[in-house]
Amino acid sequence: MERSADYKASGGKLVRIRLTEEAGQIRSVRITGDFFLIPEESIGKLEKMLEDTPLQEQEIRLLVDRFYRATQAQGAGVTPDDFVKALLATRGV
């Protein structure tokens, strides 16, 4: 099932999620938008890490936190919580 959300981050930037979900799990995801994240290549790592993750808050929050710790990524206009909320917004609830 294709799911999407355009989420306005607390810092004013837009996080756009386009994902494919199967049996409650993320199969593939593309995260785009006008935010800042360095190193820039790390967004691909986050997308990869999200594959096969249940589309549930607890699992996604753990994974996003692990991503930030592993990559030492730094954002501007977007926080880890914004990525979590943007992904959950694809559920439409």
Added chain:
Amino acid sequence: MNLAVEEAIPRMVGEGKAPSTVRFWHNSNTIVIGCFQSAKLEVNMDACKETGTEIVRRFTGGGAVYHDSGNLNYAISLRKGHRLVPDQNLQSVFQRLSEGAVEGLRKLGVKAEFQPVNDIQVDGKKVSGAAGSIRWNSVFHHGCILVNSDLRILGKVLNVPRAKLEDRHVASVQKRVTTVRDELGRDITTREVRDAIVSGIESCYGVRVESGVLMKEEVGLAEELYQTKYSRLEWNLEP
């Protein structure tokens, strides 16, 4: 080629092969999208074809901007650890390295203010956006100042999502941006604005800006980056 030069300079500065650099440049009709953006979602492709507008992706994040000959782009490349940006925080870099442009615009009589995350505004309207990165052992910041740009084309070629406009209580991108010309109420050239920004940078940061040309190595690297990256559809239009 301009975006390739934009990447070549901080790489060379980071390697210690080029000095701290401020670059000024402009493009003819081009949309420059941020590195995380989807061209398909952000750009009105039909309007681009109609108006002869090209689409290019830059290596920094942030939002899409429309470039024409009425824009003035500036880019600051510093080696990591430079006294102006000691703390390696991207938000602080945006603020600190926008201050020179803000000062320059004020010298012209524009009531410019830095607005986080990355804008320079006049009475709530954006007159310049900025983007940047910390990589290749360098700190890089670039901005796009609307001097006398054609805002009608800008409104056509960019798809600004409703969510972006709603919090600013305006109905279109055209109404939330302004130009230096409109703020001053007179015609002004990009050259005049460039000179003011140079003056702003010098007084704000206590530096002296000397004019120069790209080094051979910078040109060579830019040509390589153009061939391998910035001229390619897979970089510019995907995802």
